[in-house]
Amino acid sequence: DIQMTQSPSSLSASVGDRVTITCRTSQGIRNDLGWYQQKPGKAPKRLIFAVSSLQSGVPSRFSGSGSGTEFTLTISSLQPEDSATYYCLQHYTYPYTFGQGTKLEIK
């Protein structure tokens, strides 16, 4: 199975800050990586697919990058509504595997 190492597991940042979350995979996954946002009691919401493609309706302050085995989700200017847990997912090979999640808190 492909192991996903997501970091940090939690972080606290202020409105307007630039935030970066990293996902490392145990082997190369081409560009078969996506990101999700999940708020308490809600289903995950799609953010980014194919490493860097923004889903329709997602604010442009969200961006994704990376290649090989290291990928990042960046929020360029943090907003209060961005408080949530973020997950990466590799869908390169079965079983698909998620990162452990990053809980983002707004100071």
Add this chain to the structure above:
Amino acid sequence: EVQLVESGGGLVQPGGSLRLSCAASGFTFNSYWMSWVRQAPGKGLEWVANIKPDGSEKNYVDSVKGRFTISRDNAKNSLSLQMNSLRAEDTAVYYCARVLNSGYPDYWGQGTLVTVSS
């Protein structure tokens, strides 16, 4: 508008069975792979199973192989997950999700809670 509505969750004893359903609307159901993903209370997401548009290919995480069966009825725009020999560790919210051709689950339902306990 894409909608996915899960049902069938509840309390079941260890060793028991449960069948989850997902009603899909707002898209051409028989053109998409579909997935089940679960989330244990307070834990992260875990992919459970996928099924091809025509139902001819199914994939499972090892922990549910031989116990869970994913299926679909394209005439009824419906996805199912038959869960047998349930264990305490299967306790989770189960989400159904539409899957793009690349394998990326894009739209998700609101989830249904399965609790396995005596």
